[in-house]
Every structure is written in structure tokens, then in C-alpha cells.
Amino acid sequence: MVNVKNNNKNKKKKVLIGMSGGVDSSVAAKLLVDSGYEVAGVFLNFWKDDSPNANENRCCSLESLLDAKKVAAKIGISLYTLDFSQPFKEKVVDNFLHEYSIGRTPNPCVVCNKQIKIGKLIKSALAMGFDYVSTGHYLRLQKKNESFQLLRAKDKSKDQSYFLYTFSQDELSHLLFPLGEYKKSEVRKLAAKYKLGVESKAESQDICFLSGSHNNFLKKYLKLEGGDIVSVDDNNKVIGQHQGLPLYTIGQRRGIEIGGTGPYYVSGFDIEKNILYVVKTWNQDILYKDELIAIDVNWIKEEPVQGKIKCQAVIRYGHKSENCEVSLLTGKSYLVKFQKPQRAITPGQSVVFYNKDQVLGGGIIK
Numbered sequence: 001m002v003n004v005k006n007n008n009k010n011k012k013k014k015v016l017i018g019m020s021g022g023v024d025s026s027v028a029a030k031l032l033v034d035s036g037y038e039v040a041g042v043f044l045n046f047w048k049d050d051s052p053n054a055n056e057n058r059c060c061s062l063e064s065l066l067d068a069k070k071v072a073a074k075i076g077i078s079l080y081t082l083d084f085s086q087p088f089k090e091k092v093v094d095n096f097l098h099e100y101s102i103g104r105t106p107n108p109c110v111v112c113n114k115q116i117k118i119g120k121l122i123k124s125a126l127a128m129g130f131d132y133v134s135t136g137h138y139l140r141l142q143k144k145n146e147s148f149q150l151l152r153a154k155d156k157s158k159d160q161s162y163f164l165y166t167f168s169q170d171e172l173s174h175l176l177f178p179l180g181e182y183k184k185s186e187v188r189k190l191a192a193k194y195k196l197g198v199e200s201k202a203e204s205q206d207i208c209f210l211s212g213s214h215n216n217f218l219k220k221y222l223k224l225e226g227g228d229i230v231s232v233d234d235n236n237k238v239i240g241q242h243q244g245l246p247l248y249t250i251g252q253r254r255g256i257e258i259g260g261t262g263p264y265y266v267s268g269f270d271i272e273k274n275i276l277y278v279v280k281t282w283n284q285d286i287l288y289k290d291e292l293i294a295i296d297v298n299w300i301k302e303e304p305v306q307g308k309i310k311c312q313a314v315i316r317y318g319h320k321s322e323n324c325e326v327s328l329l330t331g332k333s334y335l336v337k338f339q340k341p342q343r344a345i346t347p348g349q350s351v352v353f354y355n356k357d358q359v360l361g362g363g364i365i366k
Contacts, residue, residue, distance in 0.1 A: 010036035015176060016125040017041055017134040018117065019079065020059055021067030023198045024136030024179060027187045030075050030194050031178040032134060040130075041072045041079040044117065047089035049211035051220075059208040071196050082124060084116055091115040093209055097221050100246035103271045104348025107163075107317065108207055114166040122174050132176050139164060140180030141172060148172035150300055150359040155183040162317050165352045165362035166298050215247050215255065222246055227274035229258065232267055232286060242276040245269050251287055251344025288341035294351050297332045297363035305334070305361075312354045313338070315345055315365065321354055334363065 015032050019025045019041040032039045043065055048057045058064070065081075072079035092112045099106035113119070118135060125133045138153035139161040148169055153159040167175075179187060191199035210217045218224070224244025231239045240258040242248065247255065252266040256278060264278040267286045279286055292315070299305060306328055312321035313336055323339040336351060345365060352362035 011038065013132060014038045014040070014130045015132045015134050016080075016121070016128065016130040018121060018136075019043055019068040019072065020136075021064035021071065021198065021201075022136065022203070023188055023191045023196075023201050024138075026068075026071040026136075026196045026198050027190045027194070028134060028136040028178040029071065029077065030190070030196065032176070033075050033077065035178075037132075039077050041068065041077055042121070042125075043068045043079060043081045044121070045081060045083045045085050046116070047085045047093055047209060049209065049217075051211070057209050058204045058206070067198055067201070071198060074196060075194070082121075084120060087120060088112070088116050088209075096207075097218070099348050100218055101222055103245060103269055105249045105346050106348045107350050108209075109163050109317075110166065110350050113163050118164070118167070118175070119171065122171055126174065132174055134176040134178060136179055137164070137177055138179050138182075138184075139177050141175060141177055147301055151180070152354075152357040152359075153179070154181050158184045161359050162314055162350070162352050162362075165300065165350065165359050167300070168298075169300070169302050172300075218246050219244070225274060227276065229256070229264075229276045229278055231264070231280070232277055232284075233280050239278075245271065245274065245276060248276055249344075250346045253282075283343070287343050289345050290341040291335060291337045292345050292351065293329065293366040294326075294334045294336055294363035295332065295366045297334050297361060299361035300359055301361075304328070304332070309360075311360055312356070314352045314354065315342055316349050324353075326353060332363065333366075 015037045017029045017032060017039060019029060029039060029041055045060045046057050069079055092108050095111055096106055096108045118133065122133050137160045138155055138158040140151040140153060142149050142151060150161055150164060152161050188199050224246065226241050226243055228238045229240040229242050230236050248266045250266055253263050256264045258264055264280060265282060266276065267279045268277040305326060308325055308327040310325050313324045314321050322342060325337045327335050329335050347365050349365050350362050351365050353360040
């Protein structure tokens with residue numbers, strides 16, 4: 001396993017760990033120190049919405065920085081700060097807005113991990129003389145036959161392997177994930193045992209850079225145009241007006257705001273005509289599809305699948321793995337056929353391929 005162990009060889013290895021002041025990264029840092037690595041922490045500054053009344057980016061708030069400093073001092077390591085605000089804005093926030101503007105529903109955490117939080121940090125760490133980068137993510141990494149394998153975490157309810165399918169073998173060779181073999185409850189107990197002072201900190205499940213609600217952020221930064229809401233069940237009758245297509249996603253119920261005759265569920269879009277299509281029932285056949293096309297596919301082993309493979313696929317974070325067949329179309333595009341139809345397959349989301357607990361790769365749903 002590539003997970004941390006108490007080993008004298010570790011003393012020769014330098015690790016830079018991203019610290020946000022939360023319980024996960026704090027315990028991960030302590031575990032690395034106890035395993036004999038030469039450890040330093042780094043607090044990353046990301047883009048913040050600086051308009052009046054906007055919320056702080058939760059990943060890099062002043063409170064988070066102060067907590068990270070306290071933990072670093074407690075466990076006896078130095079803490080650097082790096083300003084990633086501009087690349088974060090360009091690679092994560094601008095991409096997030098662009099994807100919504102063209103009718104897709106992106107997952108910014110996938111982009112952030114690859115482009116900024118881990119990907120860019122690896123480059124910075126190597127330039128600073130470190131051997132590894134570490135984070136408080138819940139997943140496992142192991143080396144087998146000279147190849148690195150990415151695996152689901154022991155704590156399946158916290159597993160974050162879905163977000164890291166984009167990484168190459170070279171990048172994986174510079175990563176450590178100390179929490180892969182722990183459950184979240186165990187991590188909180190360790191934080192209390194080590195008296196890190198963060199064991200009771202609440203977790204945020206929201207996108208870190210949103211200033212207020214998701215839709216308010218989109219309304220603020222995108223030019224939205226209202227249009228017709230059309231009921232598929234009523235012979236494509238116009239039943240209302242939407243506030244802009246980027247505010248809606250496939251399968252969505254909340255926010256459609258048609259009084260009296262609902263509920264309704266989003267079933268599709270016509271981007272050119274600016275039409276939002278809806279249906280009346282949660283399990284309407286139109287919401288189910290048995291195949292999708294994945295683009296920009298990355299395979300962890302780096303040898304692309306040339307023919308067909310049978311595996312399992314996850315179509316959104318937290319969704320159940322489903323049996324499927326993946327076959328090459330062209331380049332990095334693949335056809336994914338499911339054994340049984342899946343509800344609300346959403347363009348822009350990531351589809352991640354697994355062999356039981358092992359991440360094989362993944363791509364973006366077209």
C-alpha cells in the first residue's frame with residue numbers, strides 16, 4: 001500500500017500537505033508526522049467573490065487559516081501559504097460558468113482537484129523540493145506491478161475516489177492519502193486524542209466558492225434569458241416561463257415554480273429555442289436512458305481501452321455503481337451501455353468507471 005506507515009525510510013521523504021483547518025487535513029498531517037515523514041503544511045488561497053455581501057470561500061476563509069496555523073504549531077510543522085486565486089478563477093470558476101451557459105451541469109470539484117488543489121500543488125511541491133503531496137481526501141492508493149491503483153476508501157460513506165479519476169500514473173506516484181483506511185468517526189476521535197482542537201468542526205458539503213445560493217451565483221455571473229416551459233405530458237403545451245436554462249438540470253423538481261398543477265420534473269432542454277421540457281412524474285420513462293457517451297476519458301493505467309470492457313459506472317457523486325459495458329468510439333470518446341436504464345443521466349457530470357473498489361478511469365457525460 002502507498003498509505004502512510006511508520007517506516008524509517010520515510011525520514012528521507014518530504015511531504016507537503018494541503019491544510020484547510022478542517023478535521024480531515026489536520027489528522028492527515030499528524031499521521032504523516034507520526035509515520036516519520038518530513039512534513040510541512042500549505043494553506044491554499046483560492047478565488048473569492050469580492051462583491052458586497054458575498055460569502056467567503058469556505059476553503060480559504062480567515063477562520064480556516066487561523067485553525068490551520070494552530071494545528072501546524074500543535075504538531076510542530078511549518079505552514080506555507082500559496083496564492084492560487086487567479087488559476088482557480090480561470091480553471092474552476094470560469095469553467096463552471098461556461099459549462100452552465102452551454103447547457104451542461106459541471107462538477108467543479110473534479111476540475112479543481114485536477115487543475116488546482118492537487119494537480120497544480122504537485123508541480124509547486126516538486127519545485128520546492130518535496131517528494132510527495134498529501135491531502136485529507138478519503139480514498140486509497142496502492143502500487144501493484146509497478147502501476148498505481150486508485151481505490152475506494154474504507155469509509156464508503158465518505159469515499160472521494162470519484163473526484164480523482166483524472167490523474168496520471170506520474171501524478172499518483174507523488175500522492176499520499178493517509179485517511180484511506182480510516183472511517184470518519186475514527187478520524188474525529190484521533191483529532192480529539194491529539195488535542196488538535198478541530199474535532200467538532202462542521203463539514204461543508206457545498207461548492208466552496210458559491211457566494212450564497214447556487215442559482216443566485218449563476219444569476220449574478222451569467223446573462224440569463226427566460227423562455228417557455230413545455231409539458232411533454234400535455235402534447236408539448238406551454239405551461240409557464242422559466243428564468244434561464246442554466247438554472248435547471250435533468251431530473252430536477254425544485255425551482256420550476258409552476259403553481260397549482262405540479263409537481264414537475266425537468267426532462268430536457270432545447271438550447272437553440274430556449275425551451276425547458278418537463279414531465280409530471282418522478283419515474284417517467286423519458287427520464288431514463290440505458291446508454292451515454294463519455295468524452296475526455298482518462299484511464300488510470302494510461303493504456304486506453306481499445307475495444308470493450310465490462311465494469312461498473314457511477315454517473316454522479318454518491319450514486320450507486322451500475323453494471324455496464326464501455327466501448328471505444330474515437331479518440332477519448334466512449335459509449336457506455338448500462339444493464340438497466342439509469343435516471344437523470346446529466347450532461348456535464350462525470351461518469352467514473354470501477355472494477356469493484358478500483359477506479360479504472362472516467363470522463364465527462366456528453
